[in-house]
Amino acid sequence: MNTNLILASASPRRKELLELLQIPFKVIPSEVEEKVDETLHPEEMVKLLAQQKAEYVAKSNQNAYVIGSDTLVVFDGQMLGKPVDKNHAIEILQKLSGKTHEVYTGVSIIYGSQIRSFTEKTAVTFYPLSNKEIEDYVSTGEPMDKAGGYGIQGYGSLLVNKISGDYYAVVGLPIARLKRELEIVGVFSN
Template structure:
């Protein structure tokens, strides 16, 4: 598999998903400020971060290939749940998600030269009831520490998921069909 795009993400899950659909990539650094703007809607926020990550990665690109940036957020009651700061924050997020439905939004952005394509995929996820002890045990597994909303659906966190409505891969961190569509769309504008 030869590198056909750059990936401006440190997420091992995004790398695995690109490999799953046979898209070659080369990693680039993409450090950005992820602070939400005042009154920024969740979908606008996640799109902005994906585009900023792709543009930050583009600054390090040595070849003229698409740069993919992505970001995933969890939203409940119009409140953004990012990565947990500490144990207390993680438990509080998991208890807020317990026995409720929330949305996971993943934005995918690709840039090439001055062209930008970006879209957001939203999936509804319903959790079963979770006890505080289960949330604490989950925290001690180490899995939630770097995950938006404090859980990973593809790991131990999957035990809390009662149902999903939408794209499973978007919840993991990269909607595969949308990613392929955006790559094709961007490359078609280059001809």
């Protein structure tokens, strides 16, 4: 088992999920300035962003397996990033109320000159939300650092009617698929 593994993310949620693999790893957050082509399909965009993050950390960690990840929320063809303030969070959640949106999470594993990337897409449907529900949720502060203005693993779970796809991809790291990809690149064998 090769345990020279690095998570190129400051996300505590991604760190918790990677800990499920029960193998040692280091966290070195990527400080890359994200550059994307807005004309790319969200599936390609998150893969590219994940790769940029992994490449940034891999440059100074040549003999490590580096994992980068990125998540985008898309509603009605529009990308919904992190809210800029409370009013923006309310606006985002009003859009998502009673509707289905897509969450794309891209993952890139880099080792030396090898790059292995993939994307998971999950459809998330919200219950119809009252203004009070939205305001109460925003007042928790949870939406402020989350793409799409909610965290499915926290209070945001109370907004979700159903999902179709990988729950952990919505949290930020599709861990079951990642485990299989790490086996393919030789991090550990099954």
